[in-house]
Amino acid sequence: MTDLRIIPSDKEYKNQISDIIQGELIDLYGANGYKSIMQTMMRISRKAEREIITNFELFAGLSEGVFGKVSESKILEPIKMKIDIIGIENIHQEEKIEIKSMRVLIADDEIEILSLYKEFLESKGREVITATDGRKCVDAYKRFNHNQSENYFDVVILDQKMPFMTGLQAAVEILNINPQQKIIFASGYLEKTLLEVLTKLNKAIAVIEKPFSLDVLDYMINNSEIFERLEKININQEEKDITQKMSEIMTVLQNPI
Numbered sequence: 001m002t003d004l005r006i007i008p009s010d011k012e013y014k015n016q017i018s019d020i021i022q023g024e025l026i027d028l029y030g031a032n033g034y035k036s037i038m039q040t041m042m043r044i045s046r047k048a049e050r051e052i053i054t055n056f057e058l059f060a061g062l063s064e065g066v067f068g069k070v071s072e073s074k075i076l077e078p079i080k081m082k083i084d085i086i087g088i089e090n091i092h093q094e095e096k097i098e099i100k101s102m103r104v105l106i107a108d109d110e111i112e113i114l115s116l117y118k119e120f121l122e123s124k125g126r127e128v129i130t131a132t133d134g135r136k137c138v139d140a141y142k143r144f145n146h147n148q149s150e151n152y153f154d155v156v157i158l159d160q161k162m163p164f165m166t167g168l169q170a171a172v173e174i175l176n177i178n179p180q181q182k183i184i185f186a187s188g189y190l191e192k193t194l195l196e197v198l199t200k201l202n203k204a205i206a207v208i209e210k211p212f213s214l215d216v217l218d219y220m221i222n223n224s225e226i227f228e229r230l231e232k233i234n235i236n237q238e239e240k241d242i243t244q245k246m247s248e249i250m251t252v253l254q255n256p257i
Helices: 010-045 049-053 056-067 070-091 111-123 134-145 167-177 190-201 214-222 224-235 242-254
Strands: 002-006 096-100 103-107 127-131 155-159 183-187 206-209
Touching: 010 049, 010 056, 010 070, 049 056, 056 070, 056 224, 103 111, 103 134, 111 127, 111 214, 127 134, 134 155, 134 167, 155 167, 155 214, 167 183, 167 190, 183 190, 190 206, 206 214, 206 224
Parallel strands: 103 127, 103 155, 155 183, 183 206
Antiparallel strands: 002 096
C-alpha cells in the first residue's frame, strides 16, 4: 500500500540540513574547528560525518556531549531556527513523491495474539510480516532484507519468551545484520527484560510491557521520539553504570512524548 503526499525531497532536505549545520559551525569555529568537532562526534557515535550532519536529532544529542550546556543557546537554537524555515519553504514546493507504508516484522508464539496484531496494524495501513518463534523471525528478516539497498523493516517487534530462540537471541542476530534496526521487545517483565537487554546487548532498546492495548502498540511503532531518546542514551552511555542506564530508559518508556 502506498500513499501520495506533498513533502520535500528527502535527499534535498538532508542536503539543506547539512549545509546549515556545516555553515553554522564553520562560522563559529572556522574550518579547522569544524573538522575537530566532527572527528570528536564521529568517535563518540561511531557514525560517519554525513550521517551526523544530515540528522539534526543525532547532531543535537552529540552536541550536548561535546559543548555542554552552551550547546542549546549558542549552537542548536540558531540551527533549529534555520531548519524550521526551510521546512516551511519546502511545504510550498508541492513535490509529490511516493511514500511506502511502514513495514513491520512481528514475532510471537501465541498465534491468536499474532493474528490480532497483524489484522489491527494492517487496518492502519502497515505492511506486516509475522513469525511464530525467534528462529523463524530471524529467517524472515534475512529473507526480506536480502539484496535490499535500504532496511526493509521499519521496526521489528519481538516477544521475549518464545520457543527455539528467545526475542533477545533473535535481536542479537538481527542487530548483527543491521545495528541500526529499530526493535521493540514485548514482555510481561519490563525491568527484568531491560536488564537482560542491557547486559547482553549493552544497548538501550524499547520495551512494551504486556498486556498492552493495540492502540499503545501502534503508538510505540509511530513514536520516533522514543527511539531518538533511546539513541541519545546509547550515544552517551559509556560513562554510565547499568543502574543509571536503567533509570534513564525507564524514564523514556514511562514518559513518552
